[in-house]
Every structure is written in C-alpha cells, then in structure tokens.
Amino acid sequence: MENSSVPQSPTLASRVNSFVEWLFDGFKPTVPKRPKVFNDALLGNLLFARHEVAVIDCPVLQRLRRIKQTGLVYYVFPTATHTRFEHSLGVATLAERCFNAIRERSHVEGTAFGADGDRSRGDLAHLRMAALLHDVGHGLCSHASEQIYELLSDLQEFRNDPEYVKNSPGEILSYLIVKSPKFQAWFHEYVIQGCQADLNLERISNLILGRIDDPDKWFLANIISSAYDADKLDYIARDSRYCGLALTVDLPRFLSMISIAKYRDSRVLVLRNYVPLEQILFSKMTLTGSVYQHQKVKCLDSMLRSMVGHIVDNAAQTPVPVRGRFISFADPVEYLYTTDDEFFWQPNGFGDGYIQTMLARFRYRDLFVRCLEISRRTVINWDDGRQRLIDLNKQPYRLAEVEAEIHKGLSANVRSTCGNHDIRLSVPGIPSIKTGDALIQTSKDADVENIERYFPLEQWTEAYGHNKWRSFIYAPKEIAAAVRDAAIPVLEKYTGLKMDAKKSNQACHL
Amino acid sequence: MAATQQALLPDHILGAVLALAEKEHARQAGSERLAFRSHDFHLQDIFSDLRKQYPILKAFVFSESGPQPYSPILNESVSRLQLSGLIGRENPDYEVVFVRPAANLFYDEVVKESLDSSEIKQLDQIAVAFLSRVTTV
Numbered sequence: 001m002e003n004s005s006v007p008q009s010p011t012l013a014s015r016v017n018s019f020v021e022w023l024f025d026g027f028k029p030t031v032p033k034r035p036k037v038f039n040d041a042l043l044g045n046l047l048f049a050r051h052e053v054a055v056i057d058c059p060v061l062q063r064l065r066r067i068k069q070t071g072l073v074y075y076v077f078p079t080a081t082h083t084r085f086e087h088s089l090g091v092a093t094l095a096e097r098c099f100n101a102i103r104e105r106s107h108v109e110g111t112a113f114g115a116d117g118d119r120s121r122g123d124l125a126h127l128r129m130a131a132l133l134h135d136v137g138h139g140l141c142s143h144a145s146e147q148i149y150e151l152l153s154d155l156q157e158f159r160n161d162p163e164y165v166k167n168s169p170g171e172i173l174s175y176l177i178v179k180s181p182k183f184q185a186w187f188h189e190y191v192i193q194g195c196q197a198d199l200n201l202e203r204i205s206n207l208i209l210g211r212i213d214d215p216d217k218w219f220l221a222n223i224i225s226s227a228y229d230a231d232k233l234d235y236i237a238r239d240s241r242y243c244g245l246a247l248t249v250d251l252p253r254f255l256s257m258i259s260i261a262k263y264r265d266s267r268v269l270v271l272r273n274y275v276p277l278e279q280i281l282f283s284k285m286t287l288t289g290s291v292y293q294h295q296k297v298k299c300l301d302s303m304l305r306s307m308v309g310h311i312v313d314n315a316a317q318t319p320v321p322v323r324g325r326f327i328s329f330a331d332p333v334e335y336l337y338t339t340d341d342e343f344f345w346q347p348n349g350f351g352d353g354y355i356q357t358m359l360a361r362f363r364y365r366d367l368f369v370r371c372l373e374i375s376r377r378t379v380i381n382w383d384d385g386r387q388r389l390i391d392l393n394k395q396p397y398r399l400a401e402v403e404a405e406i407h408k409g410l411s412a413n414v415r416s417t418c419g420n421h422d423i424r425l426s427v428p429g430i431p432s433i434k435t436g437d438a439l440i441q442t443s444k445d446a447d448v449e450n451i452e453r454y455f456p457l458e459q460w461t462e463a464y465g466h467n468k469w470r471s472f473i474y475a476p477k478e479i480a481a482a483v484r485d486a487a488i489p490v491l492e493k494y495t496g497l498k499m500d501a502k503k504s505n506q507a508c509h510l
Numbered sequence: 511m512a513a514t515q516q517a518l519l520p521d522h523i524l525g526a527v528l529a530l531a532e533k534e535h536a537r538q539a540g541s542e543r544l545a546f547r548s549h550d551f552h553l554q555d556i557f558s559d560l561r562k563q564y565p566i567l568k569a570f571v572f573s574e575s576g577p578q579p580y581s582p583i584l585n586e587s588v589s590r591l592q593l594s595g596l597i598g599r600e601n602p603d604y605e606v607v608f609v610r611p612a613a614n615l616f617y618d619e620v621v622k623e624s625l626d627s628s629e630i631k632q633l634d635q636i637a638v639a640f641l642s643r644v645t646t647v
Contacts, residue, residue, distance in 0.1 A: 159571075160571055161571070162571055162572060162573055162574040163573075163574065163575070165571045165572070165573050165581070165582060165583065166573045166575070166576075166580065166582055209575075210575075210576075211575040211576070215577070218576070218577060221576075263577050264577040264578055265577065266576070266577040268577055382595070383595060383610075383612070384595075384612055384615065385594055385595045385596055385610070385612025385613070385615060385616055386593075386594050386595055387521065387522075387525065387591075387594040387595075387596055387612070387616050387620070388616075388620065389594075390521070390590050390593055390594045391519060391521070393590075394519060395517065395519075398517075429586075430589045430590065430592075430593050432582075432585060432586060432589060437576065437577075437580075450549065450551045452549040452550060452551060453549070456603060456604040456605075457550070458549065458550060458588075458592075458599055458604050459599065459604040461589050461592065461593075462592050462598070462599050462604065465589070465592055465593035469593060
C-alpha cells in the first residue's frame with residue numbers, strides 16, 4: 001500500500017471542529033430579542049446583553065449544564081452539584097467587576113486606564129465573552145477526565161509549544177472550540193450580524209489563553225488567567241459555598257486592591273496589598289485538602305480512570321454511545337462528546353459486564369475503599385525521598401505497570417475475581433499557583449515586585465506537601481486486605497518506600 | 511531500585527542540577543550542604559538564561575507571551591521536588607532552598623544511569639553556572 005492511501009489522523013483542531021459540528025447538529029439558532037437576567041445563588045442577579053444571551057443559549061455553553069464544576073465531588077459533598085454553566089456566568093460577571101474596579105482606581109489615582117468599557121464592543125465586551133467561553137473545553141467530569149487525557153500525545157505537543165505551555169488542556173480545547181470554523185460561522189451570523197455586536201473571535205480566543213496582542217492591555221489577559229483571575233475568584237467562592245465549607249473570599253476588599261502598573265513594557269494587573277491574595281490562597285489550599293484531594297474524591301477519580309481505561313483497552317466491545325455515534329476515549333476530543341449526565345445515567349447503561357458493574361457501583365455508591373495510605377505517617381523511610389512515587393503522577397504507563405504487578409501478586413483465587421483496573425494507585429499532583437504573574441505594587445509610584453517578596457507563596461505548597469499530601473491504593477472492599485498485602489512489596493520494589501502496615505491499616509480503617 | 515529504568519523527566523534534570531551543584535559547592539567551599547537564597551521567580555530567570563546554552567534543559571519550555579519568561583514546567587518541577595523530599599525550604603521566610611541528602615541518592619542511584627557522558631558533562635557545567643548565579647548561605 002502506498003503511503004498516500006494511508007488514512008491520516010485529522011489534526012486536533014479538525015477533530016474539535018467535527019465535535020462542534022456534531023454539537024450544533026439539530027440546534028435551531030435564533031437571535032435573542034432582549035437581554036436576560038440570571039439569578040445566581042452566589043452572585044445575585046446577573047445581567048447579560050442580547051449577544052451574550054445568544055452565546056449562552058448555544059449548544060457550546062448549554063452543554064456545560066451537564067458537566068459538574070467539581071466532577072465527582074458530589075458523591076462526598078452532596079450539595080456540590082453546581083455546574084460549569086453557572087460558573088461561566090459567574091466568571092463573566094466577576095471579570096467585569098474586576099474591570100470596573102481597576103477603572104475606578106485609575107480614576108481615583110489619576111492614572112491612565114486606556115480600556116473601553118462598552119458591553120457590545122471594545123475591551124469589556126471581549127473580556128466578558130472570553131470569560132463566558134473560557135470553560136467550553138471541559139469534558140466528562142471536568143478535571144477528573146482532564147487528568148487522564150492531558151497525557152495523550154496531541155495535547156503534549158501543545159504543552160511543549162511556547163505559545164501554549166502556560167495553558168491547561170481544558171483551556172487549549174476551549175480555544176480550539178472557539179476557533180473552530182463551525183463556531184466561527186455561527187458566531188458571525190447570529191452574534192456579530194444578528195445582535196450587531198462588534199466582536200473579534202481571534203481576540204476572544206487569545207484572551208481565553210490569557211494573552212492579548214496589545215501589551216498596554218495585558219491586564220485584561222490577567223483578569224482571565226493569572227494568580228488572581230476571575231475564574232479563581234468564582235470557583236473558590238462557589239465550590240466552598242456548594243460544598244458547605246465556611247470559606248470566605250472577601251470580594252469587595254479584593255476589588256478595592258487591584259490596579260494596573262507598567263512592568264517590563266506591559267501594563268499588568270497588580271495588587272496594592274497582599275492580604276486579599278493570602279485569603280484566596282488559604283481558601284484554595286483548604287479546598288484542595290478538604291475537597292479536591294479528599295481521599296474519597298480521589299477514589300472516585302480512580303474509579304473513573306478504571307472505566308475509561310477499560311473502555312480504551314476494549315474499544316470494540318465497550319464503546320460509549322452518544323447521540324448518533326460511539327466513542328472510546330482514544331483522544332482528548334472524545335472526552336468532549338459525553339457529559340457527566342449522559343455517561344453515568346443512560347437509561348439502559350452501556351458496555352460490557354465490567355462497565356455495567358462499575359456503573360452500578362456509581363449508581364449505588366458502592367465505592368472502592370482504601371487499602372494502603374502512602375504518606376509521611378505510614379512510610380518508614382519517608383525522609384529518604386519519594387521521587388519515584390511522585391514520578392508516577394506523570395507516567396501513566398508506569399502507573400499501570402505497578403497496578404498490574406500488584407494484581408499479579410494476588411493469590412490465584414483473588415486474582416480470578418478482579419482485573420488490573422480494580423486496583424488503583426492514586427498519586428495526586430500538588431496545587432500550583434501561577435506565580436509568574438502574581439505581582440504587587442504597594443502604591444502607584446512604587447516598584448512592581450513579585451508577590452513572593454512579600455508573601456511566602458512557596459511555603460503553602462511546601463506545607464501542603466509535607467502535612468496533607470497523601471497517595472492511596474484503592475480496590476473493591478471484598479479484596480482490600482489481599483490487595484494491601486500484594487501491594488506492599490510491589491511498592492517497595494518500584495518506589496523504594498517501606499510501608500508501616502499497622503499505621504496504614506489504622507489510617508484506612510482496614 | 512526501580513524495577514525498570516526510569517524515563518528522564520524534567521524533575522530529574524532539575525534534581526540532577528541541584529545534586530551536582532551541591533557536589534560542586536562541596537569542592538569549592540568545603541561545605542557538604544548546599545543552601546541558597548531563591549524564590550521561584552529567581553529560578554525562572556536563571557533557567558531561562560541557562561536553557562539558551564544547554565540543550566539538556568529543553569524540557570523546560572518557557573512561555574513567550576507575557577511580560578516575562580515563565581516556565582510552568584519548571585514551577586511544577588520545583589514543587590514536585592519539594593513534595594518528593596529532594597529539596598526543602600527553611601523557616602521563617604522560606605527564601606532559603608536547601609538540597610536534601612535524598613537528592614544525591616536519587617541522582618546517584620536512578621538518574622545517572624539514564625544519562626550519557628555528554629549529558630553528564632552538560633549538567634556539570636549547568637551546576638557550576640547555577641552556583642555562580644545564586645547566593646549560598
């Protein structure tokens with residue numbers, strides 16, 4: 001066969017466009033007649049202009065109603081059922097509040113603002129639209145699936161490109177959706193022409209990635225993506241509210257402290273005082289320890305990884321049906337086709353026996369349990385270093401090798417009742433802060449300095465890593481003790497870590 | 511020892527630079543412990559420069575957009591080395607970074623065997639250049 005006849009895999013951008021075409025299939029677009037007010041439990045009444053309502057009503061945004069903001073967290077915190085949809089409305093609103101706060105401070109301090117505050121054209125209109133669209137690249141269970149597909153080769157190419165290295169996989173997919181020919185065509189007809197909105201999608205897509213052509217307006221990009229962006233302001237307040245944690249983001253205080261300053265040829269977002277950032281970081285660390293990396297949440301993420309891994313390995317037998325086609329999670333775009341609601345709650349289920357069993361586990365909350373806790377409390381030689389364990393966070397093939405080795409170490413009787421996918425080693429990452437653009441200027445004439453000169457950002461990650469970070473091995477409860485016994489020598493072989501089984505048993509209630 | 515040979519990750523490169531810098535520091539100053547003043551943004555500046563000269567640092571991709579060069583991969587690597595217990599930060603201001611014995615152990619037992627002689631030579635040179643850019647304490 002000649003090379004020319006070998007089918008070429010379409011590029012990521014082209015596959016994203018196919019997804020957007022699929023998403024719009026059957027949608028009957030209309031031009032909204034009037035603005036709309038949304039009543040948000042967190043931020044109150046949110047007013048959206050006619051052209052924004054057009055975007056809110058389109059399938060790209062409506063799809064986010066079916067993706068929970070915090071993935072599977074609601075199995076642990078029952079009220080955490082808020083979605084990426086309301087978060088997107090919140091980020092658009094908070095982006096404008098940041099914009100207005102900076103404008104007000106510039107006016108009070110007698111400095112140039114230089115941005116246009118019109119809702120249907122100019123800087124504010126672009127800022128709000130970018131905020132509204134910033135999360136459209138989220139797929140099944142939000143970050144839970146992002147952790148799985150981020151290591152696929154398509155996205156690794158982006159991650160190694162200086163243009164995109166700062167961006168998360170979800171941001172890159174959002175960017176590609178907004179840049180897709182299908183979305184552009186619809187946007188041009190129904191938003192730009194239909195609603196007479198003077199908007200440039202190229203500029204909006206760049207803002208989603210946290211960049212802008214004009215260095216004098218770099219602060220607008222900072223509002224979308226930085227250490228204290230509108231996204232963070234919304235998700236910290238929203239996630240803590242819906243998880244029932246009494247954390248506070250003092251928004252009025254924060255807004256009164258932001259400004260813009262000249263820094264290395266750009267005008268950037270700065271804080272006049274580090275205290276609001278301290279509060280944001282404290283809340284983020286608390287959320288990370290209590291919610292995002294809660295042991296049961298990591299267990300749920302691991303169970304999702306089991307299902308996805310099984311589907312990838314058995315694509316022919318267990319494809320996931322989604323409106324008129326089947327997917328098998330072979331590439332990052334396939335995670336966009338299905339949403340939390342559609343994946344877990346199909347009336348007749350889908351897949352082979354294993355997938356049906358796992359779906360039933362989710363339905364009845366019959367979750368895997370902890371077999372081993374790997375932490376400074378349970379590892380005898382913790383101070384000798386644990387790099388080989390941490391490495392597994394970035395080496396999925398090696399992680400799978402460890403899990404398979406544990407499975408191999410089970411007795412024949414136990415092994416016959418389970419597969420590799422029933423043994424999950426979870427090695428969480430560490431919360432990160434975009435320190436590169438966390439800047440402080442104590443007064444309008446003071447030097448612009450990195451926030452670390454005032455506030456020990458690194459202390460937070462150091463303290464979190466030392467005191468709170470834990471890795472776990474999970475399995476179905478029927479085989480938990482057997483998996484624990486098989487895992488201890490395998491763990492030592494692969495990572496050099498020697499377990500104190502008694503302490504681990506106490507931690508795992510085993 | 512690991513069951514199979516490790517693939518080289520950015521964390522390993524950074525860990526190797528710091529372990530070799532400690533050996534170089536012992537040679538130059540006679541002190542077996544390397545501790546230096548540095549916040550993350552200092553490390554960003556240093557590695558942004560060093561990357562231009564040494565191809566082995568190419569994994570630390572720097573963003574070209576924005577007012578200053580910034581590599582999230584470097585930022586993550588620093589955090590992961592802390593999490594791994596290869597480096598630490600000292601109270602009370604956390605400005606002082608120190609290299610823990612585990613970093614040398616990891617370099618000698620795991621990383622070194624994945625490197626060829628030209629890569630080790632590059633890392634040695636980077637370690638010397640790195641030491642000249644930080645204030646040791």
